Amino acid sequence: xxxxxxxxxxxxxxxxxxxxxxxxxxxxxxxxxxxxxxxxxxxxxxxxxxxxxxxxxxxxxxxxxxxxxxxxxxxxxxxxxxxxxxxxxxxxxxxxxxxxxxxxxxxxxxxxxxxxxxxxxxxxxxxxxxxxxxxxxxxxxxxxxxxxxxxxxxxxxxxxxxxxxxxxxxxxxxxxxxxxxxxxxxxxxxxxxxxxxxxxxxxxxxxxxxxxxxxxxxxxxxxxxxxxxxxxxxxxxxxxxxxxxxxxxxxxxxxxxxxxxxxxxxxxxxxxxxxxxxxxxxxxxxxxxxxxxxxxxxx
Numbered sequence: 001x002x003x004x005x006x007x008x009x010x011x012x013x014x015x016x017x018x019x020x021x022x023x024x025x026x027x028x029x030x031x032x033x034x035x036x037x038x039x040x041x042x043x044x045x046x047x048x049x050x051x052x053x054x055x056x057x058x059x060x061x062x063x064x065x066x067x068x069x070x071x072x073x074x075x076x077x078x079x080x081x082x083x084x085x086x087x088x089x090x091x092x093x094x095x096x097x098x099x100x101x102x103x104x105x106x107x108x109x110x111x112x113x114x115x116x117x118x119x120x121x122x123x124x125x126x127x128x129x130x131x132x133x134x135x136x137x138x139x140x141x142x143x144x145x146x147x148x149x150x151x152x153x154x155x156x157x158x159x160x161x162x163x164x165x166x167x168x169x170x171x172x173x174x175x176x177x178x179x180x181x182x183x184x185x186x187x188x189x190x191x192x193x194x195x196x197x198x199x200x201x202x203x204x205x206x207x208x209x210x211x212x213x214x215x216x217x218x219x220x221x222x223x224x225x226x227x228x229x230x231x232x233x234x235x236x237x238x239x240x241x242x243x244x245x246x247x248x249x250x251x252x253x254x255x256x257x258x259x260x261x262x263x264x265x266x267x268x269x270x271x272x273x274x275x276x277x278x279x280x281x282x283x284x285x286x287x288x289x290x291x292x293x294x295x296x297x298x299x
Contacts, residue, residue, distance in 0.1 A: 087161065088166055089134075090274070091131060093124075095125040097275070115128040117132040142186060162251060167228075168212070172214075
């Protein structure tokens with residue numbers, strides 16, 4: 001299997017006592033930063049595709065008060081790492097699912113983690129039970145409701161975004177390209193609400209083979225997942241190269257169909273693997289302040 005070369009470009013910023021970025025073997029993030037040239041013509045901010053507003057490039061000041069920077073991530077003035085996990089029932093999880101893994105590991109790394117969300121799951125196994133995991137929702141419903149959910153919440157520093165399964169797992173779903181288009185608009189909304197946020201998009205988990213009707217046509221849902229993930233990954237790479245603080249977590253590659261409890265949702269062990277994928281992506285984003293990491297396609 002071919003692997004790309006990890007390309008590190010030192011930006012003109014020095015942050016003391018920064019941990020070394022993970023090796024390429026550990027990396028679960030693609031394009032977790034940008035070249036110093038990105039956005040140079042307009043002072044670091046780059047125009048954002050469909051949304052048209054500007055997202056701040058890596059290394060640019062946030063204007064969020066006295067908060068510190070950790071790699072790609074700007075912490076708010078409260079010093080906490082405010083994480084906003086958005087998705088469907090897989091984000092809700094069992095006993096907190098992947099959220100509990102991310103919370104536990106980042107807390108052990110010394111971060112004061114605050115999970116954000118309009119929902120609170122009493123069965124989450126860690127102390128912070130807030131999240132935005134809405135069972136049964138696809139990209140359309142999340143897009144429709146996101147503004148209302150976010151309005152009363154603090155500005156997030158880091159978003160963990162994994163959606164799209166409900167478009168593809170069942171009959172009368174929507175094509176992968178449409179779902180990725182809505183995913184892209186959700187990312188627009190996140191940057192419009194908080195230009196300095198860092199967004200980590202997770203590939204969606206595999207599905208067991210089953211023929212479903214998408215746009216009234218029979219489609220193998222496992223193939224639809226692969227198409228969705230490829231399109232989503234390509235779009236994340238485009239946005240990262242344009243200067244946005246965005247990265248991709250290889251959740252799908254961490255799982256097999258044996259990690260699914262019902263053909264769709266992960267087992268407890270599967271949720272640990274999902275959590276590890278998001279944690280490694282977050283760790284990469286938090287640990288490379290002067291470095292723009294670019295991972296090309298890895299077969």
